[in-house]
Amino acid sequence: MGKKLEKKVKFFNEEAERHLETLDGMNIITDATPENQAKRNREKRKTLINGIQTLLNQNDALLRRLEQYMAILNGDILE
Numbered sequence: 067m068g069k070k071l072e073k074k075v076k077f078f079n080e081e082a083e084r085h086l087e088t089l090d091g092m093n094i095i096t097d098a099t100p101e102n103q104a105k106r107n108r109e110k111r112k113t114l115i116n117g118i119q120t121l122l123n124q125n126d127a128l129l130r131r132l133e134q135y136m137a138i139l140n141g142d143i144l145e
Contacts, residue, residue, distance in 0.1 A: 068136045075129045082122050089114055 094107040137143045 072132055078125055082118050086118055
């Protein structure tokens, strides 16, 4: 069960990284975009990126705890 959860956590990280790359590559501003709309577009993208980065940080913490728990179960670390 631990390995299955670890696989899901790592898959989430990969998907989140792909989403970050997609957001980074999106053309959200054109020559015809008014400045106030361009500003809103940048702010929305920044909010999305910050949210994804927060989830990635939380997921990394979960992965470290899971690895530590698995090491304890395997007897590699004594409590």
